[in-house]
Amino acid sequence: MKILVCITHVPDTTSKINFKDNNTKFDNSGVQYIIGPYDDYALARAVELKEATGSSLTVLNVGLAETEPTIRKALAIGADDAIRVDADPVDSFFVASQIAAQAAAGAYDLILMGRESIDYNSGVVHSLVGEMLGIPSISPVMKLDISGNVAKLTREIEGGKELLEVSLPLVAGCQEPIAEWKIPNMRGIMSARTKPLKVVQAKAVDSGVRLLKFELPPPKGAVKMIPADQVAQLVTLLKTEAKVL
């Protein structure tokens, strides 16, 4: 089996979000970058499947040269090789088009990624890729088992879950508890340095969306504290002041 895992290079979940250049660019000063947490789950499950089935595992990122340390980390966790599509990942349709092009060229059986990136949160790339390749897409996947050519998956739905079965090839957007995050060991880190990382040109895409500007939410007002023995007062405030009851 050939597995492709697509990863994002995103600010750490504790990052303070700020913008620069008149709110048109993300301000990355002092920001630590990580593999997207959902992508990390996808990668962890892919490493398990690779070990169990003797599959090959390629990791793909759409990003500029600055994402290479993040890609090397994925190699250290257990991917065999990597592809970086050399472009700024400006929108979902653009990113999905790049993934679909690489996936078609590599004839992968299983394409995994996170359910969404934690920067733009669109949560649509897996479905776009599935449609572009004309194959099924399933998200968010909490459990994934492969037996021969058939995948069994558990998908989270509102207030519950559903058990699905589908033949490969397949695109899946992953989330916990599909696998435990893996921390690279020293041997992995050493070997990652020499694993192949291919840089490819992006294809031109008119995605039909144009980012104009960013905005931060208005600052939150001060909290109003209510004494523990005045619970009725809270109910009154929720009714008359906040108007939410």
Added chain:
Amino acid sequence: MAILVFVESADGKIKKTSVEAVCYARAMGGPVTAIALGTVDRSELESLGTYGANKVLHASDEKLGQGVIQACASVLARAMQDEQSDILVLANSSLGTPVAARVAARINASLASNVVSLPDTSSGFVVKKSIYTGKAFSYVELTHPKKIIVIRKNAVEVKQDGNPAQVTPYKAAYSDGDFAVRVLSSEKASGEVLLPEANIVVSGGRGMKGPENWHMLEDLARTLHAATACSKPVSDIGWRPHHEHVGQTGIKVAPQLYIAVGISGAIQHLAGVNSSKCIVVINKDPEAPFFKAADYGIVGDAFEIIPKLTEAIKAAK
């Protein structure tokens, strides 16, 4: 601008989030056609007219009610063609969002998800999206002639002032290949308020000390007609099911009122709740970081405060 709205249902009832989608389409102007798939109560379908649907299409094939993504996408792509729709509006859900994406890729439409307010059409067609897990917004122009918009909860005010609509049976077009994904079984909490759709959410953290104490939160939730939720540590240790976990890697909620009990307020938890209109925090630790993100706070023992709060709400009704 002809608008098509994908209406989701559960147990024959239209989902509240889909009612919002109809209201959103109406507020945009232009004729609104709603389309529902599978088995749905007739009175529910007719009621879509009162929220602004000019026309209601119903593809009643039972098979379509399973919520298979590719099948729904095929039906909607074809319906947009049949109805000559310029815009497709859907509510964000485990079905709506993936379906929107597949339709967009199929018909080459501009796609925007997590949209939080009505589009600005004064110059082009610009939507506002929630990004960085609720910590920021982006303004995005949709430039293709066909557009697909996936809205977040509370993107528009729900107004009901029209007349019931006529329901037109719709012959849906799909192929066997659309059912390549087979649904073997599904488990759903029934008779409860579903978390992603709830207007009020009552959420508990490790401060609740154990699953046996959740009945207090459930009583409060029932009184408020609210959904229950929890923090990540609580679902990780198995006190509560995963689909109740709110936060960065769980469900993102945007209710009118979020009541957090015994949750310290780690930044990853706040990321899942920061779109709430009003936040109440109850915690015994006055230094809990959650108070900084709250509108109202009470420092004290949750096991004493929660039953009192439930009683006070009953008394105020």
